[in-house]
Amino acid sequence: xxxxxxxxxxxxxLFTRKYRENDLLIKIFTKEFGKRxxxxxxxxxxxxGLREIAFPYLRANFVGRINDKGFSFLSDxxxxxFPKTTIQNIEAxxxxxxxxxxxxxxxxDFIPEDTLFDLLWQGLEKIEGGVDPTxxxxxxEIQILPKFGVTPNFVSCAICGETQGNFDYSMKYAGVLCExxxxxxxxxxxxxxxxxxxxxxxxxxxxxKLGTVSLGQQTKSELRKxxxxxxEEYVGIHLKSHHFISQMESFINPLDDKQEKTYDNx
Ligand SMILES: [Zn+2]
Numbered sequence: 210x211x212x213x214x215x216x217x218x219x220x221x222x223l224f225t226r227k228y229r230e231n232d233l234l235i236k237i238f239t240k241e242f243g244k245r246x247x248x249x250x251x252x253x254x255x256x257x258g259l260r261e262i263a264f265p266y267l268r269a270n271f272v273g274r275i276n277d278k279g280f281s282f283l284s285d286x287x288x289x290x291f292p293k294t295t296i297q298n299i300e301a302x303x304x305x306x307x308x309x310x311x312x313x314x315x316x317x318d319f320i321p322e323d324t325l326f327d328l329l330w331q332g333l334e335k336i337e338g339g340v341d342p343t344x345x346x347x348x349x350e351i352q353i354l355p356k357f358g359v360t361p362n363f364v365s366c367a368i369c370g371e372t373q374g375n376f377d378y379s380m381k382y383a384g385v386l387c388e389x390x391x392x393x394x395x396x397x398x399x400x401x402x403x404x405x406x407x408x409x410x411x412x413x414x415x416x417x418k419l420g421t422v423s424l425g426q427q428t429k430s431e432l433r434k435x436x437x438x439x440x441e442e443y444v445g446i447h448l449k450s451h452h453f454i455s456q457m458e459s460f461i462n463p464l465d466d467k468q469e470k471t472y473d474n475x
Contacts, residue, residue: 217287218242221329222267223309227337235262237271240326244318247273249279259283264335266292266305277319284313289449295337303457304342306450308332308349314446315356331416343429344422346454348411350436359443363412366390376405378435380442385409400456404435405426431460 220237223244228234233252238244249259262269262283271290274282295301310411312329328349335345354361362384365372371387378395379386385405386393400408407428424432433455440446 214275215272215284216241217270217272219326219328219330220269220271221309221333222262222265222269223313224265225263235263235283238309238312238326238329239271239275239321241321242281243276243316243320243322245275245281246279246318247281247283251444261285261291262286263290264296264310266295266337268292268330268333272442284327290334290337292337294332294339296331298342298459301336301342303450304334304346305333305336306344309389310349310448310450311353314448315353319333322356325353327370328352328416335416335419340419341422341424343432344411344419345416347407347432348414348416348419349432350440351408351412354439354443357444361385361439361443363409369439370394376409378391378405378408378439394474398435398438399439400435401431404431407432408435430458 214310218239218241223236223238224383226234227246231251231253233249235247235249236244237247249257249263251257252260252263262271267289270287271283272285272287273304274284276282292305295305295329309330312325315325317370332349336342351363360383361378363378365385366376366389367379367382367384367388368390370388371389375388376385376389377388377400378384378398380398381394381396386397407424
């Protein structure tokens with residue numbers, strides 16, 4: 210039986226890692242073959258055309274040899290989307306790093322994940338296109354949850370099915386509760402109104418329909434807090450890139466946002 214084959218495939222570079230003196234490992238999330246580690250020999254050599262693709266968040270059409278075990282190999286790169294803006298902007302870079310980190314953690318290598326591939330591709334495209342990376346990452350964090358084995362109901366009240374009004378999240382019911390049913394769970398997460406409003410919206414919206422969303426710093430912080438609670442409970446992984454995002458948030462002056470009112474969702 211054949212154990213390897215040449216193929217043309219779309220892929221997203223997740224990360225690169227130096228290997229021995231002159232070689233490089235590149236982890237690529239391929240649409241057809243899942244996540245694979247590719248080996249590039251003599252990457253420093255000037256005539257090595259593959260040098261130009263050794264950047265995280267790069268999206269391209271590749272040609273290479275796919276092995277069923279161990280490393281795979283690249284031989285050519287076709288149409289590519291270089292993440293120029295993403296790499297240059299510290300905030301965009303941080304959120305893109307978090308998204309690829311989650312992708313790497315969410316499921317096993319070698320398994321194709323079409324839906325998630327499209328989600329990451331489009332998300333990175335949005336960030337590169339100048340859409341607020343916080344919003345793009347928040348949508349990604351919410352929509353990737355099923356890959357961690359979690360499918361919370363963000364849309365309708367877990368008790369009565371209500372879809373309008375204010376909501377809060379309940380671990381006990383693995384979904385949102387409408388205001389009338391807040392009393393069903395004393396330990397609901399006490400998300401702010403705005404956080405639950407946007408999380409519900411972000412759980413539904415495809416990137417293709419995402420226009421310009423402008424969120425104030427206060428709203429962003431509330432969303433961060435709410436999503437961190439979900440991740441702590443359901444996912445429990447601690448990525449370096451997430452730590453960096455939290456640190457970055459504390460650099461931002463909250464006074465920039467004083468025109469926003471504070472809502473209490475208790
Ligand atoms: Zn209800």
